Amino acid sequence: MMSKNIFSGLPGANLAEEFFEQLACSDQVRIERIVSLGHSSPEGFWYDQEQNEWVLLLQGRARLLFTDGDEIVELGPGDWTNIPAHAKHRVVWTTPDEPTIWLAVHYPLAAPHLHQGTGGP
Numbered sequence: 001m002m003s004k005n006i007f008s009g010l011p012g013a014n015l016a017e018e019f020f021e022q023l024a025c026s027d028q029v030r031i032e033r034i035v036s037l038g039h040s041s042p043e044g045f046w047y048d049q050e051q052n053e054w055v056l057l058l059q060g061r062a063r064l065l066f067t068d069g070d071e072i073v074e075l076g077p078g079d080w081t082n083i084p085a086h087a088k089h090r091v092v093w094t095t096p097d098e099p100t101i102w103l104a105v106h107y108p109l110a111a112p113h114l115h116q117g118t119g120g121p
Contacts, residue, residue, distance in 0.1 A: 030106040038096030046088040051106045056080040060100025063093040
């Protein structure tokens with residue numbers, strides 16, 4: 001069995017681009033740690049992913065922009081959002097003076113056993 005602290009082994013302060021680290025995966029689910037340091041998506045770039053993505057912000061702050069209605073979602077430590085597959089979005093801002101650490105879970109379109117609520121079982 002492997003055990004590691006999510007905050008250990010962070011990349012250095014001169015992070016040229018966002019850092020992606022796959023923590024666990026299966027045929028249908030991928031869990032990754034993402035570290036940003038003032039990074040944002042390139043101008044005109046939009047994520048359009050094949051799978052749903054549940055994201056938890058562990059440290060730092062971030063803003064996501066979605067094309068449907070130009071909604072901006074602000075995230076701080078402990079905040080999470082669920083991004084449906086093909087919901088076009090981009091990172092417009094992350095904290096420049098400390099690492100922003102994300103935990104992302106990518107899962108299939110049809111996952112009826114996952115609760116889509118805002119808290120509680």
